[in-house]
Amino acid sequence: MAILEKKIYVGLTEETAIQLVKELAFFPIHAELTAKEIGDGNLNYVFRITDQEGGKSLIIKQALPYAKVVGESWPLTLKRSKIEADALIKHGEFVPLLVPKVYETDEDLAITIMEDLSHLKIARTGLIEGENYPKLARDIGEYIAKTLFYTSDFALHPFEKKRLVAAFSNPELCKITEDLVFTDPFFDIDTNDFEPELQSDVEAIWGNTALQIEAAKIKYSFLTEAEALLHGDLHTGSIFASEEETKVIDPEFAFYGPIGFDLGLFIANLVFQSIVRDGEQKEYILNQIEETWQVFYSVFSELWEKEGVDPFTKVSGYKESFLQKIFNDAVAFTGCELIRRTIGLSHVKDLDGIEDKEIRLAAKRKTLELGTSLILRKSDIQEIKGFISAIKEHTA
Incomplete structure (x- = not known):
């Protein structure tokens, strides 16, 4: 079953992150995609998805239901993913050049797909x-x-x-x-x-x-x-x-x-x-x-x-x-x-x-x-x- 059809929170892996962006048609159907988890924070997964031939890339950020710095003993709401995406969108109305572009969000999966800023x-x-x-x-x-x-x-x-x-x-x-x-x-x-x-x-x-x-x-x-x-x-x-x-x-x-x-x-x-x-x-x-x-x-x-x-x-x-x-x-x-x-x-x-x-x-x-x-x-x-x-x- 497609990831987006399940509507049940599951932590992404590099493999399922690629599957997700293919379902959303962000890349050509036959694109050779690679994924790397690059998150170094305490609260989220961050995946960079790259089309090796076309050079296009994007970021998937997924909230974790706990704080990585402590572990599962410190649970956190997944609602923060929606708040983050909504804040980026709202602030982007006023300073569009100073925040990343948001391409897609899904509250059930607690994900935000956005512009890749790896050149910075x-x-x-x-x-x-x-x-x-x-x-x-x-x-x-x-x-x-x-x-x-x-x-x-x-x-x-x-x-x-x-x-x-x-x-x-x-x-x-x-x-x-x-x-x-x-x-x-x-x-x-x-x-x-x-x-x-x-x-x-x-x-x-x-x-x-x-x-x-x-x-x-x-x-x-x-x-x-x-x-x-x-x-x-x-x-x-x-x-x-x-x-x-x-x-x-x-x-x-x-x-x-x-x-x-x-x-x-x-x-x-x-x-x-x-x-x-x-x-x-x-x-x-x-x-x-x-x-x-x-x-x-x-x-x-x-x-x-x-x-x-x-x-x-x-x-x-x-x-x-x-x-x-x-x-x-x-x-x-x-x-x-x-x-x-x-x-x-x-x-x-x-x-x-x-x-x-x-x-x-x-x-x-x-x-x-x-x-x-x-x-x-x-x-x-x-x-x-x-x-x-x-x-x-x-x-x-």
Whole structure:
């Protein structure tokens, strides 16, 4: 029986992935196809299907019913596959050149068939290897500004906004973020993972009541502020890039949340690079952080002024007040991401890949110090220059 006729979830293999694309007639009937499972994430299978003669290729992404990082003891909803595909399609309405094309989806099989981006490199990998992407900050600043403005109350009729909030309800994956980003790193929780040499640094975080109170406020914002349709996991590992092109992938954590969250996560993952680089290369990354905010501010402001539908968008000073809120939120979310990627369950290769142990530990201590400072000072840092100064202060 054909795979699509069964309508029963079965994990694909390289062989059945080929069968699937043949059923869907993506390739000529006699094409010689090869399949390779290339997924390196924690939640999905990813197959690249290639026509050896024609050169055409595509990607099949299939959600797993559990987290690979833990195993079947951590079950996950397959609905996230539909949410991811729908988020790619919705965001593609506003930034079609910055997301992969979606060709086909099937909710029962939890699959999305999409454009192959293998001519690009995962931005995190390239940055770790010392590459620079001159369009990255500008493209991501535009991506965040447009996708979030156009899915907010400032651009939508209230009925449509509330329909989208319901459609993108994503409680299981939000719970992962709520735990791993905003809760576990601030307490002595078994899922935390760090070198024994950092024990005293970590205990200082666990014992810092003022920090925990601020973290609680930040988590509450994440839980309650349905401002726009977020990507939800916008780090440099969720971006393909080259010198000429940028594509954002993997929005399976998409949901309606605070606008500053996507900004904070992306900026935090540039901050890791500012910590591990020196001299001109460090300054380059700091300039990228500044440019991300400036482009976001400029594009969001222009959309607000030209396409805002809420009458209050015409009130003098409201735009500036709201953008200040986004900035302060982004500072706080940056701090949480820095801490959780250093001592929580899920780390980043930017830090963990440093071979020299003493250099690695020093970099992680700087990251924890900066993260703590950003959370505690989130309301004091009022503009991007002050944010850059805070990074330099703690990572010199």
